[in-house]
Each structure stands twice: as structure tokens, then as C-alpha cells.
Amino acid sequence: MTTTNGDSDFTDIMLSWSLQDIFNQDLYKDKVKCIELRFKSVGHYFGSYVYPLLEETRTQLCSSMEILQSSPFAEVVSLKEAPDNKNRMFYNVRTNRWRNRSSGHGNQMYKTLIGDVFMLADFKPEIVDDLQRTGKMWTLVVSAGLVEEETNDHNAELMSSFKILPSKDIDFDQVAQKSMFLIYLTNITPNRRIWEALHMSRNSKLIQKLLCAADEVRVNFMLCLYIKCFKFNIM
Known part of the structure; x- marks a missing residue:
């Protein structure tokens, strides 16, 4: 498990979790504290929400993995390297038609979005125990950009091309000649935006000036500032 600090990327932390981490209800037991009513600084306030956000994300992933049998999934048609200028290895993936598209989405059919979290596997798991079978490969991936979607309205089929x-x-060499599948788990875009807002606001000169006259800050005052920073961040 990767520890967190102010410079840690939210997506990297999530991708570092093992299967045991995701199902470990005590993963952040010693980190998640009761949020106080008064705070000594901006960093103290925003820092109080970092581990609760990570724990919420872990729970979100855990719940998604418990319903693998009904999750939207598609077989991978092609998978190619797409090097990034940030020294990160991305991949362009293309799928055939998505199945179980209506599962868990109410009246809306599933469509690929940035921030979608998938399981990339060389088999189609039905239950969590399948992920621990000897000789099977799987890994978490995050959608980093949509390339193309093709929809056939006649039979409601959807094929996608996107970066992961x-x-x-x-x-x-390990996946050559194997059938590969993408299984949709959840979307972390809202969580990631909150994470970015929390870390951006710690360095706000405006908030620091407002705090200079007091050693402690009331929670309702700081909550208003947080909401303003969050709205500014996602516009």
C-alpha cells in the first residue's frame, strides 16, 4: 500500500492497492479520525478529509468487486502502447461490444467515461475468488481519455477506443494469444476532483491571510471556503 502525502497523486494511490488492500476494512483504521469542530490551520482542516476520502474510494471499489457477475464488460480487440510525455506508460485499447450495459445504471446504458476504473484480465471473473486462481492475470486500469465510440442503435451495441x-x-509476452477482457468497476472522477481541491486549497494565499488573525478556525467558516475552492477547481 502506498502512503499518502501532499504530492501524492490520487490515481497512483488507488492503483497501488492490492486485492487484499481493497477488501481490508482496517486499511486506514489508524488514519481515519473523528473530524474535529475546530482546526488550527488550513492544512489541519483539509488534511482531516484526506484519509476519509481514500477510505470511501476503497469501499466503493470493494462494493463494485462484489458484483462482478453483473458488471458491464467487453472483450479487448486490440491493445497497444501509447507512451506519454510524463514518463508514464499508457495504452490504447479497443473493445468489441459492451455487455451488461444496463447493469447498475438505471435507465441509462453504460458508456465509457474518463475516470472509469476497470479490471483488465485474461478471463471473465464472476466472483472475487476467481481473481486468486493460479495462472490468471488481472490488473486495475483507469480510463485516461476517450478516443472513439461506435454505437449500433439497431441492437444497442457499443464499441469503444480509449486510453488507459x-x-x-x-x-x-504474458498476454499474447490470450483473450483479454475489461470489466467496469466504478468512476473516480468526483473523488479525484475533491482530492485535487483539498491539496490545492492548502496553498491558497487568500485563505492564509484570512487565518492570520486567529489560531483556530470554526468548521462552518472553513467549510464555506472549501466549497468555494472546490467549485472553482471543477469549473
């Missing part, structure tokens, strides 16, 4: 960031580099 995996938790580790993909060994093409």
Missing part, C-alpha cells in the same frame, strides 16, 4: 493507465506495465 494500468497499475503496472503490461507484459505483452
